[in-house]
Amino acid sequence: MLPLRSVYGGIFRAAIRKLQTSRSPCLHRLLSTRDGLQVGLADADTIFALSSGHGRCGVAVVRVSGPASATALRRMVGLTHRLPPPRTALLRSITDPCSKEVLDRGLVLWFPGSVPGMRPAEAGEFTRRAFQAGKLDLTEVEGLGDLIHAETEAQRRQALRQMSGELGRLYQDWSHKLKRCLAHVEAFIDFSEDELIEDGVLERVDRSVCDLQAEVKQHLKDERRGERLRCGVQVVIAGATNAGKSSLLNTLCQRPAAIVSPIAGTTRDVVETALDIGGFPVLLSDTAGLRDSSDLVEQEGVRRARERVHQADLTLLVVDSTRLPSDVQQAADFLSDHLRTVLPSLKQPETEKCLLVLNKTDLLPEAQTQKLQQELRRVSGLPAVCLISCQTNEGLKDFLTVLQSSVKTLCGDPLCGAPTLTQARHRAHLQQCAAALAQYQRYRDADLALAAEGVRLALTSLGRITGRVGAEEILDIIFKDFCIGK
Structure with a gap:
């Protein structure tokens, strides 16, 4: 209540x-x-x-x-x-x-x-x-809405933190600094000729604007962790036909969500299901097998699969382990080539956005499975490798541990560090704020009125996040700080 x-x-x-x-x-x-x-x-x-x-x-x-x-x-x-x-x-x-x-x-x-x-x-x-009564700002209202709709423990924690006002207080603190900067600039414009303004006012504004711009930019470099946690991590299962993608989906959601068949190309469309992985929300998608086909329907399925992989936060690249070369080095080269085919834009520092899932290990000799598991993890340039069998569930526990760790890395701990952005509108207004502060720096020496307008626009952008901004507060600062007219 x-x-x-x-x-x-x-x-x-x-x-x-x-x-x-x-x-x-x-x-x-x-x-x-x-x-x-x-x-x-x-x-x-x-x-x-x-x-x-x-x-x-x-x-x-x-x-x-x-x-x-x-x-x-x-x-x-x-x-x-x-x-x-x-x-x-x-x-x-x-x-x-x-x-x-x-x-x-x-x-x-x-x-x-x-x-x-x-x-x-x-x-x-x-x-x-x-x-309207001033009991909550817009970020706290949004936190309340997120708490009502929270489906996982991590979502609940993030919503509670935002509802407590921590994010709003951060933006209110920035707004207070900007109000003071704007008040000082406008006071300098209006009263400096009367020698009522002390020396060094604009230099202090310059430092404050520069520091605040750096804080806003750093705040925006959150890799969308809060938004991912709020909406769910987009995890896509991709790979060649008959690698066991649909079997993996069914294993993870513990129900027959997708049709499993030995016929290649059975999955034509994207099959989605929502999961709770270690308290973090995941939207898991099974996609069509990636191959060239003359079938127009399958071609559309492959196009949708590639589009979904491009949008994914995390890709589970499923590989039929029976098709790997017996030599470990050749197997590593095979996986690297396969990875470039499925994720051509993936760079080595971004390998945490992909997991290699070697399926059907129940069809391999146990000695070969153990050797692959030991040696492939030592190969540099490859994402994390998990060997599993969707038929026997062998290796599934270790795979879930790795998957949970990857999802947690993508979302972050909602209780640690500075509060994160949770809404796309927050990000848009903060980007506008940063651009407006850049306007101040651009016009600072050429036209102080235009520079002041940049500060005003930045303040308005922050006010749109919390729902609170007013001109009266700026006037209060002018008369309080400078005692103009006594």
């Missing part, structure tokens, strides 16, 4: 199914009446909603906000005159306001507040009111 103490009027807790029954025509009539006077819903602004979500459960929470909240509270819990003490839980029977039938017993909490009007709450309106 959000701490919207100043805006919502009452909270009722009751069994969800009985509560939904009572919220039909009778409750609507009650909530459209204020102190015995009929109020049209079109002109009303009291809102009510089930805040604990729909579905079967033992406990439900209903929030009501607005001037009719007191009336609803008194009539549904049998209070004739006095309301419960503010912010104090009261155990009461909850009754139908028309038939007086007891619906349930639950806790009632009264949070005094007053908002004119009455109507059912729109989606997200309680949170919107919290933002």
Whole structure:
């Protein structure tokens, strides 16, 4: 429950199914009446909603906000005159306001507040009111939304950290620095001729802008870890036909998500499934086997496979281990050539974006499997190599450990280091901020007014992330720092 103490009027807790029954025509009539006077819903602004979500459960929470909240509270819990003490839980029977039938017993909490009007709450309106009342900034609102939709433990941790305001505080700190810079530049433009501005003001602004620009650029160099964690790591299974790609997908998701057949080219389209790998979200995609084909449908499947590989955060390159040369060095050369064919743009420093999965090891002599496993890991220039059998699950545990480590590296630890970007809009506004700061440096000596406009644009870009920016704060800094006019 959000701490919207100043805006919502009452909270009722009751069994969800009985509560939904009572919220039909009778409750609507009650909530459209204020102190015995009929109020049209079109002109009303009291809102009510089930805040604990729909579905079967033992406990439900209903929030009501607005001037009719007191009336609803008194009539549904049998209070004739006095309301419960503010912010104090009261155990009461909850009754139908028309038939007086007891619906349930639950806790009632009264949070005094007053908002004119009455109507059912729109989606997200309680949170919107919290933002408008200054209880949350936009990054905290987004963190709350991410927490609601979190499906893995790592997503939950990142959402909680953002909802706590850490990311917003970072941007607010930058905004405060920019406000001071802008105030000083504008004061210099307006009052320097009157000798009311102390020496060295612009030099201090120069240093602040330069330092802040470096911080923003460093913040942007996060390799999209926060966005990956929020939306899921794109992991693509690729390779030649009949290498065992669909078998690997089915093994990982533990269900027959893709058709497995000895006929080459069975998979024609991309098959996707969402997984939780060690607490991190993964969107796993099985793709068509990469080969030349005269079949138009298969050609389209191969095109989609290559496109998906190009977009992937991590590629699992599946290879039929029975096709490897027996000599380890030749096997390494074979894998290097195969890697260049599937991932032509992959560079050696980026090998962590790919895992080599040698499948069908159950068809190899055990001695050869062990030798391959030992020797291939020593070959430089190759990504991590995992030998598995989707038929017997041999090597699967080690493969999952390597996969989890790779996914964690791509997402990062949401609780360590500086808070990361989680939204594409954050990145766009920060890029605009960096470009605006560059404008200040570009026009600093040529036209100070244009340089100041760069600082103003940078401040606006940051304000769009948090939803907070105002000209009054800049004026406050000007008069506070320089005491102009006393």
